[in-house]
Each structure stands twice: as C-alpha cells, then as structure tokens.
Amino acid sequence: MVNLRNFDLNLLVIFRAIMARGSIAGAAEEIGLSPSAVSHALARLRVMLNDELFFRTADGVCPTDRARELSADIERGLGFISTAISLQHQFVPSEAKRVFTMQVADYVSGFLLPRLAERLQVEAPGVSFDILPFSISPESVWDRVDMQVRLTPGRLQPEMVRSQRLLADEIVVLMRRDHPRANDPMTAELYAELPHVKLSQSATGTTVIDDALAARGLERHMAMTVASWFEIPDIVAKSDLIAIAPRRLFSLDPRLRNLKASPLPLEEVVFSFDLCWDLRTEREPGQKWLRKVVSDVFKEIRT
Missing domain, CATH: 3.40.190.290 (D-Maltodextrin-Binding Protein; domain 2)
Structure with a gap:
C-alpha cells in the first residue's frame, strides 16, 4: 500500500485532467500549469504506480488498461475530498x-x-x-x-x-x-x-x-x-x-x-x-x- 505521507495528491488532480482532456497540453491548460510541469508530474506518478499510465498517439495520449482501472476510483476519491472541503462553506x-x-x-x-x-x-x-x-x-x-x-x-x-x-x-x-x-x-x-x-x-x-x-x-x-x-x-x-x-x-x-x-x-x-x-x-x-x-x-x- 502506498504511504500517503509521501504521496502528492496533486498528482491525482493532474492524472484526472490528462484523462479528461486526452493530452498533456490540454491538461496543462485545464489546471493552469505548463506542459513541461504536467509531463514531470506524470513521470513521478508513473514511478509511484509502476505503470506507463498514458502512451503517446498522433492526437495526444491514450490511457493504459491500468489507468482506466484507476480512473473511476481516483475520480470518486477526489470527489469525496472536494465535497468534504466545500462543506466548510x-x-x-x-x-x-x-x-x-x-x-x-x-x-x-x-x-x-x-x-x-x-x-x-x-x-x-x-x-x-x-x-x-x-x-x-x-x-x-x-x-x-x-x-x-x-x-x-x-x-x-x-x-x-x-x-x-x-x-x-x-x-x-x-x-x-x-x-x-x-x-x-x-x-x-x-x-x-x-x-x-x-x-x-x-x-x-x-x-x-x-x-x-x-x-x-x-x-x-x-x-x-x-x-x-x-x-x-x-x-x-x-x-x-x-x-x-x-x-x-x-x-x-x-x-x-x-x-x-x-x-x-x-x-x-x-x-x-x-x-x-x-x-x-x-x-x-x-x-x-x-x-x-x-x-x-x-x-x-x-x-
């Protein structure tokens, strides 16, 4: 099991953006980072999850089977976190x-x-x-x-x-x-x-x-x-x-x-x-x- 003390949850936000936009550039635009910063974050996430996660195509990137499996759980988890924070407002x-x-x-x-x-x-x-x-x-x-x-x-x-x-x-x-x-x-x-x-x-x-x-x-x-x-x-x-x-x-x-x-x-x-x-x-x-x-x-x- 991954030790969350050493895990940057922002990487999951970047993962979700790449899944949604289908490209590094699109994800960078959505979350307000440079494409190089998104690529660097993806490289870190690949090491942590021991999977390529996305491979390049002519139109952008395509998720691996492992990325597809993770996507729903990551989306669900980020949704719960977002709701918990918004309850304070x-x-x-x-x-x-x-x-x-x-x-x-x-x-x-x-x-x-x-x-x-x-x-x-x-x-x-x-x-x-x-x-x-x-x-x-x-x-x-x-x-x-x-x-x-x-x-x-x-x-x-x-x-x-x-x-x-x-x-x-x-x-x-x-x-x-x-x-x-x-x-x-x-x-x-x-x-x-x-x-x-x-x-x-x-x-x-x-x-x-x-x-x-x-x-x-x-x-x-x-x-x-x-x-x-x-x-x-x-x-x-x-x-x-x-x-x-x-x-x-x-x-x-x-x-x-x-x-x-x-x-x-x-x-x-x-x-x-x-x-x-x-x-x-x-x-x-x-x-x-x-x-x-x-x-x-x-x-x-x-x-």
Whole structure:
C-alpha cells in the first residue's frame, strides 16, 4: 500500500485532467500549469504506480488498461475530498454565482423548467443552469452532471447514485382518434403489435416496458425513434404509429387532447419522475439546496 505521507495528491488532480482532456497540453491548460510541469508530474506518478499510465498517439495520449482501472476510483476519491472541503462553506442562494448542470427528460422539462426559472430569478438570481441531453455516455455522466430529473430511472449504480421519487404518474398509450384499431381494447398483444414511435433518450424507462412485454413473450416494433418528445404528438396524429406519455402532459400540450389515450396494459409497470444524484455530492451545500428546490417544485405540481 502506498504511504500517503509521501504521496502528492496533486498528482491525482493532474492524472484526472490528462484523462479528461486526452493530452498533456490540454491538461496543462485545464489546471493552469505548463506542459513541461504536467509531463514531470506524470513521470513521478508513473514511478509511484509502476505503470506507463498514458502512451503517446498522433492526437495526444491514450490511457493504459491500468489507468482506466484507476480512473473511476481516483475520480470518486477526489470527489469525496472536494465535497468534504466545500462543506466548510455555507451556500447562500441570494449571493451565489454558480452554474449547475442537469439532465432533464423531455417529459419533465415542460412543467419543471418554467417553474424553476420563475423561482430562481427571485431566490438565486446569480445561479445559472446548463441543461444537457441524455445522450451522454452513462460511464461519464456523473463527471459532467450535478443531477438528473428523469422518468423511471434504469439500472443505477447502487453504490454511487442516489434517487428520490418526486411524482408518480399514469402512463397512457396514444393513437390518433381515427386509427384503424382505435375501437379495439388496448391489450398487451395489441400494444406490442402496433408500430411505435419513441424517444431516443435513455431517460424514459422504456426498458421496463420491454422487460414486461418479454415476460409475456411479446416484443415491440419500433418504427421510428426521435430526439425530442415534442415531435411525437404530430407524428402520432398523422400516422398509424402509437406512443406512450405521462397523463400529466395532457395539461401542458393541447395537441394531446386530439389523440385517443388508453391506459398502458402492463399493470406491473409503474412510472415515476425521479431525482438522481451522485453520492459524492450528497452533502455538498449547493447540491442539497438545489435538490430541495426541485423537490419543492414537484410538491407544488402535486397539489
């Protein structure tokens, strides 16, 4: 085991920067050192860890297998250290100058973001938000995102991700009112038989539906995949494709009122809106404040 008394933890910060930027020059720019200083630090780290860690390529550097293995643990450890230090500082919303990065599912954004903006312009005018798509690789998402608001989380990493149920909602199946099968009862068999349009995002919990269908020996036919929920109502209205949606969206999108809605015929499937965050930031004051704000907004929605 390495003796931490003789280990410079700044070397791990440099390691993380090289992993993130993929080059010595990029890492130097990120942490404010010269490229030669970063190269010297990497040489020390190679000796301490007895591995090359990175080898040069035409575009920069590429991590060794050992570096890839170490990366998650180093990122986790530095995250815990950063959180422990930040706990000494109080977060004052009215005085804060900070950017929070969130992923918000399309299904949720229509009623969450306007209320969030309204509240923050009064309570925390110096706070900004960067809303990212769910197309980010799951392996790197918690290096870039403070929290997620999503519809039914998938298989989370239990040791690193925490979640809170914000709101449960009924999921309905949408089709145009003059659909050839509009008068047929919506059964699991019919649901699987009809062609579907779905979101490409990974934040919709649709694997839960596929698992429920598979248990019945059924499989959906995905005729179209789109990038945004807001494209779906018009597609359903002009075709024989069907889709799913939370019933709560009917109060937000008038286009849905022209479609037929039937309960999803999979009784065991329960959908909810969930707030997810990284365990490393669970006690960080700014993150705790934001989680409470999001939770309060959903309490208002429920009432």
